[in-house]
Amino acid sequence: MPEKVRVTAAVAKVLAAFLSDPTVDRYGLDLMGDTGLPSGTLYPILVRLQRAEWVTAEWEDIDPETAGRPARRYYRLTPDGLASARTELAALYQHLSKAEGAAGKPRTA
Template identity: 65%
Template sequence: MTGDVRVTAGVAKVLAAFLHDPASDRYGLDLMNATGMPSGTLYPILARLRQAGWVRAEWEILDPEAARPPRRYYRLTAHGVAAARQGVAQLYQQLGPAVRPSTKPRPA
């Protein structure tokens, strides 16, 4: 199912983490570290993005000898990349220039 997602500040943080490298797979702890969000905030956002068709998720196939549980990997779909770029850009436009990430180096 493909749909629209309202791009809030929280959703934009998750999308920005994905857009940092759209072709890479990300897992929950990785995304929590990248966004600073707790699991109770992150996973509902990921569920909405999956339901809208912006993100796909697959369980890792793990060696039975591995000493950890399998990870669930998330990746933006082609539709998700385009929608994420547009949604984040629209949010920045609505919020104004004060919240846009700076590309200028910080003074030392």
């Protein structure tokens, strides 16, 4: 059974990065650059998203010596992950916009 995802600010950044172009496979360093998250934060989030079946991961099929770099692990949203990410981020943005609106209202006594 997939794990439930708790959408924190860091998780929201990762989901937003995936949603910027859901058709593109992403790798860790690429996601770190887009989100500003360090590897110690990003990779545990990716593991949780995999356990929730929102993301799949595959190793790149290259010869590291020929490519001159290690193989990359590419991540992609699953169809369920895409729908869930859109739903969760929309709910988060709606919640934040309500909170922002409430913060600007004067208090009545």
